[in-house]
Amino acid sequence: xxxxxxxxxxxxxxxxxxxxxxxxxxxxxxxxxxxxxxxxxxxxxxxxxxxxxxxxxxxxxxxxxxxxxxxxxxxxxxxxxxxxxxxxxxxxxxxxxxxxxxxxxxxxxxxxxxxxxxxxxxxxxxxxxxxxxxxxxxxxxxxxxxxxxxxxxxxxxxxxxxxxxxxxxxxxxxxxxxxxxxxxxxxxxxxxxxxxxxxxxxxxxxxxxxxxxxxxxxxxxxxxxxxxxxxxxxxxxxxxxxxxxxxxxxxxxxxxxxxxxxxxxxxxxxxxxxxxxxxxxxxxxxxxxxxxxxxxxxxxxxxxxxxxxxxxxxxxxxxxxxxxxxxxxxxxxxxxxxxxxxxxxxxxxxxxxxxxxxxxxxxxxxxxxxxxxxxxxxxxxxxxxxxxxxxxxxxxxxxxxxxxxxxxxxxxxxxxxxxxxxxxxxxxxxxxxxxxxxxxxxxxxxxxxxxxxxxxxxxxxxxxxxxxxxxxxxxxxxxxxxxxxxxxxxxxxxxxxxxxxxxxxxxxxxxxxxxxxxxxxxxxxxxxxxxxxxxxxxxxxxxxxxxxxxxxxxxxxxxxxxxxxxxxxxxxxxxxxxxxxxxxxxxxxxxxxxxxxxxxxxxxxxxxxxxxxxxxxxxxxxxxxxxxxxxxxxxxxxxxxxxxxxxxxxxxxxxxxxxxxxxxxxxxxxxxxxxxxxxxxxxxxxxxxxxxxxxxxxx
Numbered sequence: 001x002x003x004x005x006x007x008x009x010x011x012x013x014x015x016x017x018x019x020x021x022x023x024x025x026x027x028x029x030x031x032x033x034x035x036x037x038x039x040x041x042x043x044x045x046x047x048x049x050x051x052x053x054x055x056x057x058x059x060x061x062x063x064x065x066x067x068x069x070x071x072x073x074x075x076x077x078x079x080x081x082x083x084x085x086x087x088x089x090x091x092x093x094x095x096x097x098x099x100x101x102x103x104x105x106x107x108x109x110x111x112x113x114x115x116x117x118x119x120x121x122x123x124x125x126x127x128x129x130x131x132x133x134x135x136x137x138x139x140x141x142x143x144x145x146x147x148x149x150x151x152x153x154x155x156x157x158x159x160x161x162x163x164x165x166x167x168x169x170x171x172x173x174x175x176x177x178x179x180x181x182x183x184x185x186x187x188x189x190x191x192x193x194x195x196x197x198x199x200x201x202x203x204x205x206x207x208x209x210x211x212x213x214x215x216x217x218x219x220x221x222x223x224x225x226x227x228x229x230x231x232x233x234x235x236x237x238x239x240x241x242x243x244x245x246x247x248x249x250x251x252x253x254x255x256x257x258x259x260x261x262x263x264x265x266x267x268x269x270x271x272x273x274x275x276x277x278x279x280x281x282x283x284x285x286x287x288x289x290x291x292x293x294x295x296x297x298x299x300x301x302x303x304x305x306x307x308x309x310x311x312x313x314x315x316x317x318x319x320x321x322x323x324x325x326x327x328x329x330x331x332x333x334x335x336x337x338x339x340x341x342x343x344x345x346x347x348x349x350x351x352x353x354x355x356x357x358x359x360x361x362x363x364x365x366x367x368x369x370x371x372x373x374x375x376x377x378x379x380x381x382x383x384x385x386x387x388x389x390x391x392x393x394x395x396x397x398x399x400x401x402x403x404x405x406x407x408x409x410x411x412x413x414x415x416x417x418x419x420x421x422x423x424x425x426x427x428x429x430x431x432x433x434x435x436x437x438x439x440x441x442x443x444x445x446x447x448x449x450x451x452x453x454x455x456x457x458x459x460x461x462x463x464x465x466x467x468x469x470x471x472x473x474x475x476x477x478x479x480x481x482x483x484x485x486x487x488x489x490x491x492x493x494x495x496x497x498x499x500x501x502x503x504x505x506x507x508x509x510x511x512x513x514x515x516x517x518x519x520x521x522x523x524x525x526x527x528x529x530x531x532x533x534x535x536x537x538x539x540x541x542x543x544x545x546x547x548x549x550x551x552x553x554x555x556x557x558x559x560x561x562x563x564x565x566x567x568x569x570x571x572x573x574x575x576x577x578x579x580x581x582x583x584x585x586x587x588x589x590x591x592x593x594x595x596x597x598x599x600x601x602x603x604x605x606x607x608x609x610x611x612x613x614x615x616x617x618x619x620x621x622x623x624x625x626x627x628x629x630x631x632x633x634x635x636x637x638x639x640x641x642x643x644x645x646x647x648x649x650x651x652x653x654x655x656x657x658x659x660x661x662x663x664x665x666x667x668x669x670x671x672x673x674x675x676x677x678x679x680x681x682x683x684x685x686x687x688x689x690x691x692x693x694x695x696x697x698x699x
Contacts, residue, residue, distance in 0.1 A: 020054060023047035027060065037068050045077045052081045052090055062101070071105025143177040160194040167191045168200050175204060181214030189221045196225070209241045216245045232266035249283055253290070256280035260293060270297055278310045285318030291326055304334035315344075324348045325357050338365045354385040376402040376409075380416060389423055396420045400433065410437045414446070421450075426457035444478035465495040469502065476505070482513045498529045516550045533567045537574075540564045544577060554581045558590075570601050588626035592618050596635070603642075612646065615639050619652060629656045647678040647686075654689065663693050 027043035030036045041064040048057040065074040078098035082091050099113075113136055138146065147170050154166035171187030174180040185208060191201035202225070208218040219242050226235040239259050243252055256279045264273035274297040281290040298307035311327035324344050332341035342365045348358040359382045366375035376399045383395035400416030403409040414437045420430040431454040438447035448471050455467040472488030475481045489506035493499060503526045510519035520543060527539045540560045548557035561578035564571055575598045582591040595618035602611040615635055623632035633656055639649035650673035657666035667690060674686050 016051060020047055020051055023050070024056060031064075037064055038070070040064060041068060041070055041073070045073075048077060049080055049084070052085060052094065058097075062097075065101065065105060069105075071101050074105065075101050075111065141177075143173050147173050147178065147183070154190075164191045164194040164198055164201075167194070168198065168204075171201060171204050175208060181208055181211050182217065184208060185214050185217040185221060188218075192221065192225065196228075209238075212244075215241060219245070232262045236262050236267065236272075253280055253284035253287065256283060257290065264297070270301055273297055274301055274303060274306075278307075281310065281323075282314055285314050285320055285323060288322060291322055295326055295330075298330075304330055308335055319347065321348050321352065321355065321358075325361065328358075328361050332361065332365060332368075338368045341365055342369075349381075353381060356382070356385060359385070372402045372406040375399075376407060376412070376416075380419075383416075383419055393420055393423050393427075396423070397429070400430075404433065404437065410441055413437055414441070414443075421453060425453050428454075428457070431457070442478075444474050448474055448479065448484075461495050465492055465499075468492045468495065472502075472505065476509055482509050485509050486513065486515070486518065493525075497525075500526060500529050500531075503529065514550075516546055519546060520551070527563075537564050537568050537571060540567070541574065544574075548577075548581065554585055557581055558585070558587075565597075569597075570605060575601075583621075586625070588621055592622050592626060592628075592631065595621065608642070612639055612643060612649075615642075616648065616652070619649075623652075623656060629660055632656055645676050647673045647676050647682060650676075651682070651686070658689075658693070663697060667693055 023043050023046050027040045027047070030043055031040035041061065044057045044060045044064065047054055048061060051057070061074055061077065065071050075098050078094045078101065081094045082098070085091055085094075099111075136142075150166045150170045150173075154163045154170070167187050167190045171184045171191060174187055175184035184204065188201040188205050188208075191198050195201070202222070205218045205222050208214045209222075211218075219238055222238055223235070223242075226238055236259050239255050239262075242255055247255065256276050260273045260276035260280060263269045263276055267273075274294070277290060277293040277297060281287065281294050284290055294307060294310065298304055308327065308330050311323055311330065315323050315327060324347055328341040328345035328348075331337045331344060342362065345358050345361045345365070348355050349362060352358070359378055362378045363375065363382065366372075366378060379395045379399035379402070383392045383399065386392045386395060396416050396419045400413045400420065403416060404413035414434055417430045417434045417437070420427050421434070424430075431450060434450040435447055435454070438444070438450060451467050451471045451474070455464050455471065458464050458467070468488060468491045472485050472492055475488050476485035479485075486506060486509045489502055489509060492502045493506065496502065503522055507519055507522040507526060510516075510522055523539050523543045523546075527536050527543075530536055530539065540563045544557040544560035544564070546557075547553040547560065558578050558581040561574045561581070564574040565578070568574070575594065579591060579594055579598075582588075582594060595614045599611045599614035599618065602608070602614060615638060619632040619635035619639070622628040622635060633653060636649040636653045636656070639646065640653070643649070650669050654666045654669040654673065657663070657669060670686050670690050670693075674683060674690075677683070678686065
């Protein structure tokens with residue numbers, strides 16, 4: 001009831017002054033004179049309503065309200081002033097006053113909040129209103145209202161610094177009071193959008209890394225900041241947190257790769273880089289970059305035991321070739337455990353028999369442990385897969401030597417030497433070793449093949465001759481292949497046509513083959529090259545016998561016997577054989593000439609009996625077979641001159657004369673025969689023949 005009614009706003013200024021003074025004077029009378037504080041409060045209230053700008057009224061009313069407890073009344077007076085004015089500044093001022101009275105006098109925070117919000121909405125001195133509201137909301141735990149308030153305040157704030165301050169508060173409240181991690185991250189991000197280096201927002205985001213629900217979002221905000229800051233330590237810490245947010249295997253590998261790079265290059269921390277690289281390799285066993293980095297850092301840090309354990313774990317689940325080889329290398333070169341290395345590397349070799357790095361490592365292992373059997377096998381496999389011929393030969397040669405000299409495996413050695421020849425059929429060492437092995441094993445057919453290669457490979461005719469001679473001898477004696485032996489001996493003769501010993505062996509082979517035509521040719525060639533007449537005679541004699549008995553060529557045989565007699569004019573068997581052949585062939589003229597020749601030889605040798613024998617036989621052939629009685633007469637007369645006391649030729653002459661129809665000469669000859677006083681029977685025969693001729697003559 002003490003509240004005054006609104007005054008006419010169109011009173012004159014003078015009237016307003018007078019009325020102001022009256023209200024003030026009345027208020028003092030009530031308070032000082034009458035001690036009526038309530039009435040004094042009312043007088044000042046009327047003045048304030050009529051003239052809100054009055055400073056004394058604004059001062060006295062709060063004082064009296066404090067003394068009388070009239071806080072609610074004072075609030076209503078302020079509300080009246082607010083309702084009666086259109087000046088925003090005045091409304092904001094009295095709203096703030098009403099808010100403080102409601103808050104501190106009435107202790108009505110709801111009313112205070114309403115007045116503060118009204119002051120805030122009008123702008124101007126909003127920081128004060130905002131501060132008051134913030135204080136109340138904090139005091140009352142009205143966090144969502146405060147977040148909303150601060151957010152709207154930030155949206156209307158003009159400066160980026162002010163916006164950042166307000167949004168940081170939103171982030172703090174969201175994170176700590178509301179547990180709204182997503183809201184906090186959003187607020188901190190907006191702070192950092194306005195103030196890149198804001199320490200509070202950065203710290204708040206780091207705290208949120210501990211919250212699984214907000215970790216990914218916080219990382220998303222911090223990572224580009226740390227990148228821009230060029231802060232490798234902070235970035236490594238952040239990347240470690242990033243590994244915990246359910247990244248895929250490939251993503252985790254990429255993160256660990258980055259950590260390893262930062263640790264080594266930027267932080268100069270090789271130990272940390274080594275650990276990160278190891279984790280990277282576990283995530284991505286197939287990464288050559290990861291494996292390479294692990295091996296390099298292990299070498300620089302001398303942490304071979306750790307890398308061996310790491311690789312063993314990784315290959316247990318992902319036994320890639322590269323990792324197995326790396327583990328084998330570590331075991332061999334740095335842990336000095338060749339058997340452990342062998343176990344690992346053999347897995348590669350068994351899976352990929354042509355893997356050269358695996359074979360090279362196994363070769364080194366078996367040299368260290370002195371295992372010739374395994375070394376020979378590995379060298380063999382290297383020889384099969386290497387590309388460079390020189391390297392392949394070296395591997396096969398050593399494998400062959402090991403099998404031959406240390407393992408006593410001639411068959412395996414031969415196979416290895418054979419591979420050497422596959423690379424170069426002119427390889428002299430392989431020729432020599434293979435030949436020796438095949439001789440020892442009795443593998444003569446294989447020996448012949450090697451010797452053939454060896455013979456083709458040499459330009460030295462002397463060497464080639466010796467090799468081909470051995471081939472022929474092996475084929476003849478050990479293999480028993482006479483046909484090939486004959487060809488082989490012929491090949492030798494192409495290099496040494498006048499080699500009598502080879503011709504002799506060739507002839508022997510042809511004898512055993514019963515190839516008479518070939519034997520004839522071989523013997524004929526021998527005849528041409530042997531040095532002594534005796535040798536020639538023996539060969540020609542054999543030719544004659546072979547042609548007669550085996551080939552059925554008596555005329556050819558007779559020809560060879562003629563050659564014998566040209567060499568050895570006194571060769572009785574040759575005469576006899578040729579006589580027989582000529583007789584069988586009815587070659588009478590040649591036979592007569594042969595018998596006369598034989599007779600001459602016997603005469604020269606002083607064997608007159610044989611001389612006469614052959615002359616008689618010649619005369620008989622000339623008379624009876626050749627049809628040349630005159631020649632027979634000539635031969636018989638020669639005998640008579642040679643042996644006048646031999647009746648036999650005279651008897652034959654007489655018979656020839658009788659046959660020729662010359663009885664006078666027949667009788668004369670018979671009488672000469674009787675004059676020699678032949679034996680009784682012969683003499684009787686001579687007389688008989690004379691008597692017969694005489695009777696015939698008489699008529």
